[in-house]
Amino acid sequence: MGALVFVLLFLLDIFSAIGWWSLGFSSVLTAVSVLAWVLVAIKNLPLGVSLLLVELIVGSFGRLTEFTFGSTEISLRLGLFIAAFGLMLYQIASDRQHIIFRHSWRWWFAGALAVLVWAAAWSYYNWNSLNDLFLDANGYLYILLLPLFLQAFEQAGQEKILHYARVVFIPAIIWLSVRTIVLLYLFTHFSAEALVPVYQWYRDSGxxxxxxxxxxxxxxxxxxxxxxxxxxxxxxxxxxxxxxxxxxxxxxxxxxxxxxxxxxxxxxxxxxxxxxxxxxxxxxxxxxxxxxxxxxxxxxxxxxxxxxxxxxxxxxxxxxxxxxxxxxxxxxxxxxxxxxxGTEPAGQARLALLKPLAEAIKHNFILGRGFG
Structure with missing residues (x-):
């Protein structure tokens, strides 16, 4: 299975590059990928959860592919999150013995959810823009999938979960290395002008x-x-x-x-x-x-x-x-x-941000300003 995951990651990058040229292809690929994940997760939830983690590892910002409809763009990661969240809600609603009703972690989950809601409400109260609020908060949204991860762990057991972790985590790390080294080779051996499309794909896909x-x-x-x-x-x-x-x-x-x-x-x-x-x-x-x-x-x-x-x-x-x-x-x-x-402009710029950051923290020391 590890070799299959590696090949799929290779194809995903190739198709992502093609999708950068063709929005229609990218939209179809995103829809097919999300649908395929749903089918896998319904049949084998531990494997489905493992594939979610693979996308987190190799996808960076999660925009390897995007579904575009008018001015609306749904990234691959957001599509997978919506599908996973919907599947989790369906499982909870249809099974009163779901792990969220039995596991001691349900209180931790409730606490994490309360913190997220508070941070969003406090952000809105402080007039932070909704766009900045979402961009800041979306990094925490996977916490909402904790019941899904716990359910997968319970279904598989520790040994099988470790097996899935190995067969998806190791190929993902190896592919991350292969992608990095290939790009390093290309840019150190060919002119930057010839590689503009490669650079733009790497940057635009996040x-x-x-x-x-x-x-x-x-x-x-x-x-x-x-x-x-x-x-x-x-x-x-x-x-x-x-x-x-x-x-x-x-x-x-x-x-x-x-x-x-x-x-x-x-x-x-x-x-x-x-x-x-x-x-x-x-x-x-x-x-x-x-x-x-x-x-x-x-x-x-x-x-x-x-x-x-x-x-x-x-x-x-x-x-x-x-x-x-x-x-x-x-x-x-x-x-x-x-x-x-050494000390270079980028490092100096980051150090220069410490003082205004400390000032902002000092003025909102207890409650902060929420997301955004």
Missing amino acids: LGEITPAGGGFFRVFSQSHIYASLASVIGFAWLWRYLGQNSKIPLLHPMIFFTLTSLITLIASLSRSLWLGAAAAWFLIPLLALPGKKLISLTKYLLISIILIASAAGMVLAVARVNWPVKSLGSASAQVFANRF
Whole structure:
């Protein structure tokens, strides 16, 4: 199933690019994708929920495809959310033994729902625009699907849920890496003018941004790269879990490949925020579990971590500099990584925002201003 998920993600990106040229094709693809998800979820809810997570991982802003009707645009993610929310409401209405009536988490769900309603009402009271309100609030809407996720977990059981997580999460992370590396290769080997349609598709579909980073290197960034950061933490946690054991390490080569793949994506993103967050987690893993491990395990962990990170960085540079089948346009070097740790205009601009942000928080310290 993992290979099938990978192929479907590849086709989704291809069809997304075609849909960027043809709104009609994009609309049909969105409708078919949502309908297909509904059929899968009705037959196998755990798999359907897993596919929702796959779209979250690879879709960035969720606009890989859009259904357009007049001036109304419904993105693939919004379409999937509406379908999932409708399915959840139908299940709740038709089954008085639904998990939402039995599970202790129902009070947490009710609390989260109350916070969302309060934030929206308070935003409206403070005259925040409805457009800004929605753009801010929609990032929290998946909380409303918690009963659907709990129902799927109950139906499948822990082992099957972990199985679905593996067969969809790993291919999604690998595809995220493949997409990033392919784009990095294209922009470091072909003129930007020739790749304008590729750039516009990547940007307009909400996948991310591609910008020059100097020395013929390009930064290929996506909001989805945060999941590569999470994947690298999972990989390093697995590494620490089995270090120092005398028994054979399970899934050694697949997990090393998975960790290396996520590191390649993370490094190619040139995102200091993601680097900092991932590095903090990598170092916390042994610190939190150190009492149960020997010092030699810590040494091995650090050594293997350095080797994996250096290998990933080397592979990213190799992709940018390889002269096959055409010559690279620049002479990218490790200096591009070093520059990310320096103070540059983008970093200075973010620091400059801290003061007005602190002022805004000070004036609305208790209740805030709601969404938007």
